[in-house]
Amino acid sequence: AGLAYFLGLRKMGAGVIRxxxxxxxxxxxxxxxxxxxxxxxxxxxxxxxIEYAExxxxxxxxxxxxxxICIGEPLRTQDFAKNTLASKITEKWDIKLxxxxxxxxxxxxxxxxxxxxxxxxxxxxxxVEVLDDDNKQVADGEAGELTVTTLGxxxxxxxxxxxxxxxxxxxxxxxxxxxxxxxxPVVGRKQQMIKYKGTTLYPPAMNDLLNEFSxxxxxxxxxxxxxxxxDEILIRASAxxxxxxxxxxxxxxxxxxxxxxxxxxxxxAEELKSIMFTPMSRKPVNFIDKRA
Numbered sequence: 001a002g003l004a005y006f007l008g009l010r011k012m013g014a015g016v017i018r019x020x021x022x023x024x025x026x027x028x029x030x031x032x033x034x035x036x037x038x039x040x041x042x043x044x045x046x047x048x049x050i051e052y053a054e055x056x057x058x059x060x061x062x063x064x065x066x067x068x069i070c071i072g073e074p075l076r077t078q079d080f081a082k083n084t085l086a087s088k089i090t091e092k093w094d095i096k097l098x099x100x101x102x103x104x105x106x107x108x109x110x111x112x113x114x115x116x117x118x119x120x121x122x123x124x125x126x127x128v129e130v131l132d133d134d135n136k137q138v139a140d141g142e143a144g145e146l147t148v149t150t151l152g153x154x155x156x157x158x159x160x161x162x163x164x165x166x167x168x169x170x171x172x173x174x175x176x177x178x179x180x181x182x183x184x185p186v187v188g189r190k191q192q193m194i195k196y197k198g199t200t201l202y203p204p205a206m207n208d209l210l211n212e213f214s215x216x217x218x219x220x221x222x223x224x225x226x227x228x229x230x231d232e233i234l235i236r237a238s239a240x241x242x243x244x245x246x247x248x249x250x251x252x253x254x255x256x257x258x259x260x261x262x263x264x265x266x267x268x269a270e271e272l273k274s275i276m277f278t279p280m281s282r283k284p285v286n287f288i289d290k291r292a
Contacts, residue, residue, distance in 0.1 A: 004102075004109075005040050005069070024052035035064050042283055043070040043097065046089045060093050067096035069111070072283050074185045074204060075099040078168065080117045083185075084211035101183060103163060107153050110183045115175045118182030126150055128181065129160070130169050143168045143187050164190045166202070192289065194223055194231050197260050203287045206235070209257055215239045215246055218272045224290040231291065233262035242266035 009016045019030050022045050030036075039046075046068060053060040075086040075097055082090065086097055101119045102109035108126050110119025121128055127149040130138050138144035146163045166187040173179045188202025195201075203221055210219050219237040226232045239246060251261045276284045 005071075022048070024048050028052060028056075028058055031063055031065065032058070037064065037066050039065060039068040041068055041070060042072045043068070043075060043085055043089060044073055044284060046070075046093065047085075050089070050092050065093075065095055067098060069098045069100060071100055071102070076112075076116065076185045077208070078184055078187070080184070083208050085208075088211070099185070101165075101186065103165075105150075105156075105158060105161060105163070106148050107150055112182075113174065113176040113178070117174060118170050118184050120174070120178055120182055121180040123180055125152065128169075128183075130167060131162075138169075140171065141168070145190055146183070166190055166193075192223075192287065194233065196231050196233055196262065199258065199260050201233075201258060201260070205258060206233075206254075206262075207286065209253060210235070210237065210250070212253070213239075213246070213250060215241060216250075217269055218276055218284070218286070220272060220275060220286050220288060222288045222290060225292055235262055235264045236267045236272060237264060238269035238272050239266055 006016050006018060017030055017034050017036060019027055022042070027049060031039075050060060052058070073085065075083060076099055077083050082097075089095075090097065096114075098112055099116070099119070100109050100111040106126060108122055110121060112119055129147040129149075130144040131147050132138050132142075132144050143166050146165045146167045148158065148161050148163060150158045150161075166189070168184040168187070170182045170184060174182060186204065188204055192203055193200060194203075206221055207219075210216055217238045217240060219235055222234040222236065224232050224234070237250075247264060247266070250264055254261045275288075276286060278285065
């Protein structure tokens with residue numbers, strides 16, 4: 001994704017600084033030296049930049065950064081309000097966040113405009129369908145699997161390629177004047193759908209709920225199959241001050257928002273970091289599927 005944005009920006013005539021690995025000190029050195037206006041980044045890394053800046057007396061709101069084009073993680077809820085991650089960033093750093101959605105196979109991206117109401121479709125680059133389990137177009141307002149046909153791709157053209165992402169399409173014209181369809185935030189991955197105690201869940205919903213607790217530093221959601229052949233959920237979380245009271249609050253919040261309460265345990269922060277942050281992944285790993 002980084003290379004795609006780099007090449008596109010160069011074609012536009014923009015100056016681009018490629019920094020590399022997600023090391024806050026390295027990023028801040030580059031920001032303060034080269035004075036860029038915008039960042040292209042995984043949004044959760046912005047929180048690490050804020051944390052490093054506060055610990056090292058860097059005034060991030062005076063850094064000259066106007067906004068960030070965010071890849072790899074959602075910033076909006078299904079009604080296009082800021083999700084917890086976006087709120088945590090903008091509560092401290094006064095920058096504009098732009099959400100995007102893409103995959104390598106599509107060879108294009110759906111990016112939101114200044115009105116932040118879904119990723120705009122480029123019909124000259126890709127044909128979009130949102131299908132149900134019977135390969136039928138879903139009704140307006142319903143979610144289905146994003147299925148794409150690429151246009152102009154010669155090396156590996158795709159016809160009705162199922163992305164595995166569950167999305168909702170918005171067809172009404174945007175305030176920016178564009179009339180092509182827009183994709184809402186990804187509800188979840190089809191293969192990551194969880195049936196738990198009669199309720200259908202996707203990891204993003206649980207991530208958003210856990211992110212609402214400032215006490216939680218990191219978490220991993222593990223899905224496995226129990227002896228009855230049904231899904232089990234185990235959430236391992238590290239917290240600033242783990243306690244029975246905090247655990248009860250989290251479980252009550254799950255019950256209120258999702259109608260079910262998975263098993264939740266507190267573990268040391270270093271134990272989670274060794275699993276979540278690996279050299280082979282540019283994004284934190286917070287979902288592990290152990291189902292057969």
